[in-house]
């Protein structure tokens with residue numbers, strides 16, 4: 593029996609895309625007017641290709657990786673180590689990169705997604721199938737109200753309900769005083785009533801004292817969940833808040849991979865995990881974070897790093913396989929952008945986002961849009977000679 597040749601990783605190209613947002617997106621730590629996506633294009637020796645994406649939020653204001661740093665980490669440290677390796681051995685690749693590269697979870701994610709995409713395409717199956725198969729065809733999807741103005745947010749919310757696009761709203765707070773933020777949330781809940789679920793994301797902006805007042809006010813206002821009210825490192829404070837109020841407390845910035853997930857679960861420092869593929873370090877690592885939440889009996893929510901349709905399609909492949917996402921998802925990233933970079937946009941209707949069909953992550957890029965939004969010529973790492 594002839595040995596079928598092993599397909600290799602031949603080339604890894606990265607590029608940065610700058611895509612405007614539909615409006616200013618006001619978070620406690622920064623206001624976004626552009627989303628910057630790092631695209632990874634992997635070419636394999638059999639002619640197959642894989643695409644991946646890494647995004648963060650507001651430059652370096654949300655987390656420890658910047659788009660430019662993500663590109664550099666891939667170009668300089670991750671790609672050269674993978675060129676020439678067995679294309680189908682995703683675990684081998686991620687375990688090698690975890691040895692060679694500390695942290696840089698978003699950079700690792702962007703490459704790992706492209707490897708899963710290529711593997712799915714070569715096998716003719718979806719990435720969901722590679723994770724055991726999809727049990728959902730669509731998932732509830734929240735919208736983030738973050739215009740910075742209560743009246744604008746109310747108008748936006750009512751329009752989203754009217755058009756049956758969203759009936760779960762996450763309000764960005766933490767920039768104003770606790771009193772002003774609670775009043776803002778109360779006005780919006782008053783406006784939408786029982787037609788929608790209202791949650792907030794403080795993005796770590798509150799002290800423990802702020803949070804004690806804030807959680808009391810928020811639950812009195814009818815808010816159902818508060819996301820990362822205090823800084824990620826404050827496990828004790830998150831545990832006090834989680835145990836002290838009826839309102840659900842969700843961890844986000846505190847969750848950077850399975851080790852953090854175990855530590856937060858052991859400390860009872862959250863009721864719910866916002867699982868983000870990029871923050872976890874890839875689809876496999878995110879699946880490990882999900883497993884820890886399920887084992888600990890915690891709630892689950894599909895979190896976004898405001899990926900374009902590419903990273904959103906990848907995340908949907910994994911979350912389609914999760915039995916219970918009690919708090920839904922927020923995979924609305926493409927809807928925040930002024931333009932679509934996929935050849936076929938992801939479908940949002942009836943308050944849900946639909947899992948893309950097709951092989952790999954179920955997404956193909958629109959080459960004209962990529963050419964239009966790319967910041968500069970990509971840099972291709974070709975196969976190095978010999979071992």
Ligand SMILES: O=C(O)C[C@H]1C=CC(=O)O1
Pocket residue numbers: 649736738793795844895896897898922
């Ligand atoms: O959760 C975050 O903090 C990041 C992201 C999710 C939605 C949004 O508007 O920002």
Ligand SMILES: [Mn+2]
Pocket residue numbers: 793795819820844845866
């Ligand atoms: Mn968050």
